[in-house]
Amino acid sequence: MAAVPPDHLSDVLITEQLHRRVPHNVDYKREKLAIQELAQQMVDHPEGVMPGLVRLAMEACEAQSAGISLYEPDPPSPGIFRWHHLAGHFANLSGGTVPRDFSPSGIVLDRRAPILMARPERVYPYLARAGVPLCEALLLPLYITRTAPAGTLWVVTHDEQHHFDSGDARVMTELAAFAGLALRMIVDATALRAKEELLREALDHQEMLTREMSHRVKNLLAITSGIVTMSGKSAATPQEMTASVLGRLRALTQAHSLIQRTADSSGIIHAGGTVQSVVETILRPYEDAGPSGGRNRSITSGPAVQLGERALTSLALVFHEMATNAAKYGALSAVEGQVQVTWRIEAGKLLLRWEEQAGPRLEGPPTAEGFGGLLARRSVAGQLGGELLYDWRPEGVCAIISIPMERLAS
Numbered sequence: 001m002a003a004v005p006p007d008h009l010s011d012v013l014i015t016e017q018l019h020r021r022v023p024h025n026v027d028y029k030r031e032k033l034a035i036q037e038l039a040q041q042m043v044d045h046p047e048g049v050m051p052g053l054v055r056l057a058m059e060a061c062e063a064q065s066a067g068i069s070l071y072e073p074d075p076p077s078p079g080i081f082r083w084h085h086l087a088g089h090f091a092n093l094s095g096g097t098v099p100r101d102f103s104p105s106g107i108v109l110d111r112r113a114p115i116l117m118a119r120p121e122r123v124y125p126y127l128a129r130a131g132v133p134l135c136e137a138l139l140l141p142l143y144i145t146r147t148a149p150a151g152t153l154w155v156v157t158h159d160e161q162h163h164f165d166s167g168d169a170r171v172m173t174e175l176a177a178f179a180g181l182a183l184r185m186i187v188d189a190t191a192l193r194a195k196e197e198l199l200r201e202a203l204d205h206q207e208m209l210t211r212e213m214s215h216r217v218k219n220l221l222a223i224t225s226g227i228v229t230m231s232g233k234s235a236a237t238p239q240e241m242t243a244s245v246l247g248r249l250r251a252l253t254q255a256h257s258l259i260q261r262t263a264d265s266s267g268i269i270h271a272g273g274t275v276q277s278v279v280e281t282i283l284r285p286y287e288d289a290g291p292s293g294g295r296n297r298s299i300t301s302g303p304a305v306q307l308g309e310r311a312l313t314s315l316a317l318v319f320h321e322m323a324t325n326a327a328k329y330g331a332l333s334a335v336e337g338q339v340q341v342t343w344r345i346e347a348g349k350l351l352l353r354w355e356e357q358a359g360p361r362l363e364g365p366p367t368a369e370g371f372g373g374l375l376a377r378r379s380v381a382g383q384l385g386g387e388l389l390y391d392w393r394p395e396g397v398c399a400i401i402s403i404p405m406e407r408l409a410s
Contacts, residue, residue, distance in 0.1 A: 012123050013107075018116045018138070023167025024062075049182040054085045054153075057175050061138065061168040063155035065090045065130065068142065068179065069098070069105040070151035081105045081151065089130045089158060098126060104139055105152040112149060114140045114169055138164040140176040144184050153179050273312045275305045275352070279341050282319040286332045286339075297332065302343035305350060311408045314383040321376040322354050322399060331359030331396050349386075350403045356396030365392040384408075 050068065058066035065088030073079040078100040086094040100106050104120055117137045121127040127134055137156045141149035153176045157164065283298040307315065323332065323339070331337030337359040343352040366373075380388040386403035 009107075009123065012117045012120050013115060014118050014136075015114065015116045018114070018164065018169055019166045021163060021165035023165050023170075050085045050179065051087075053175055053179055053182065054087050057153060057155050057172060058087055060171045060175075061155045061164060062157070062162060063138075063164075064088045064132075064158045065156040066154065067094070068151060068153055069103075070142075070183075071100065071105070071109065071149075072097075073100075088156070089132050090156070093129060096129075098124075104137060105154070108139045108141050108152045109149050112141055114138065114172070116164060132158045133160075134158065135160050135162070136164055138168060138172060140169075140172045142176050142183070143180040150180070150183065152176075273307050275302060275307065275315070275343055275350070276300060278307065278312060278316050279319060282316060282323050283339065283341075286323065286327060297338055299338065299340040300342070302341075302352075303345060305343065305345070305408065308409045310383060311403075314379040317379050318376045318388070318401065319354075321373070326356055326359070326397075329360065331356035334359045337396075345405065348405050350401075350405055350408060352401040352403075354397075354399040354401070356398070359396050361394050362392055362397065363394075365390065 054066045054068060057063070065086070067086035067090055068084045069081040070084055071079060071081055080097045080100055081103055083090070083094055083096045083098075086092075098105070100109075103124060104115065104117055108115055115138075117134075117139075119134060120137050121134050135157050137154060139152045139154040142151045142153050144150040153172060155164070155168070155172065279298075279300050283300075287297055319341075326332040326337070326339055331339055338357050340355045340357065341352065342355075343350060345351070369377075377388050380386045380401055380403065384403045384407045386401060386407070389400045389402075391398040391400070
């Protein structure tokens with residue numbers, strides 16, 4: 001039983017009178033047409049049924065207020081009831097809550113039966129918030145499943161001359177059944193939409209993975225060809241060229257492992273790292289590897305910044321795309337070309353700068369964004385909540401990446 005002393009409850013609970021009262025004149029034809037209209041609306045637009053159902057309950061019972069109270073459990077506490085679709089004098093209280101164990105609806109859930117109350121605000125003072133006397137309140141259990149009531153459908157009269165009777169109880173019983181069915185349809189429709197959204201996201205993710213795999217294979221072939229050509233120009237003997245090519249391919253494998261993706265629920269599996277380690281690993285395949293160690297083709301500098309798994313993978317992917325483009329079209333495709341990557345922390349953001357020098361002269365930005373550019377932009381914006389901007393200067397492209405620091409730990 002809801003936590004109300006029995007002696008106080010007996011002052012307001014008058015359910016036994018409900019079935020003693022003679023029903024007032026009933027327009028059965030009008031009731032039937034109204035219920036048929038609700039049934040059609042339930043099929044077409046179940047979300048819009050509830051407000052109309054509440055208004056119909058108020059009209060059929062000649063009440064001045066009506067609404068639905070849905071139970072929200074909150075273990076280990078008893079939970080609350082939340083008011084929905086309120087009409088009449090209670091309309092401005094929609095969304096309000098009352099305690100599960102100190103409310104008329106709590107008694108309905110305990111008894112699993114209709115109740116009738118006279119001036120319930122005498123026991124439940126918060127009901128006086130409506131600003132009018134609650135002469136009588138009729139509450140019916142509302143079932144979404146067959147196990148236990150999920151809430152109540154209720155009507156209130158503020159007129160001392162009007163009393164609810166057995167006819168009102170009959171109408172409310174039918175409307176409560178409709179309300180429960182409508183709520184069940186809404187719950188099922190919401191769950192179906194959630195499943196459809198998850199399926200759509202999974203299919204989009206799978207499509208992106210497929211396109212990304214194809215894109216990477218093409219890039220790897222282009223990069224491998226460039227490594228062979230680059231090593232051939234700097235090597236003095238076949239043995240030196242073999243060592244140079246194998247060293248660069250091993251470095252390329254390490255860089256590629258940083259951005260390995262899988263199609264599981266999280267999309268990515270990895271260990272963490274730092275910005276420095278990511279940049280150096282990605283650029284290592286393009287360094288000169290002659291007998292004397294060659295010339296550094298990349299310069300990196302910045303503070304120690306730790307990356308979480310997702311941030312590491314996303315940044316590795318972005319830098320891999322930039323390095324690939326630089327090797328195919330930019331500074332890393334030229335013997336004297338060089339890439340400088342610097343970063344700093346400013347105003348709660350990580351600011352990274354990728355700057356190419358001494359590569360082929362640029363005539364301006366590309367006429368269309370390729371898949372690699374789309375992938376890099378989505379990684380920065382979607383995964384990291386940041387921004388990626390390009391400056392297509394004649395001497396070489398300059399890219400600025402801005403990422404909130406709190407996103408780097410993810």
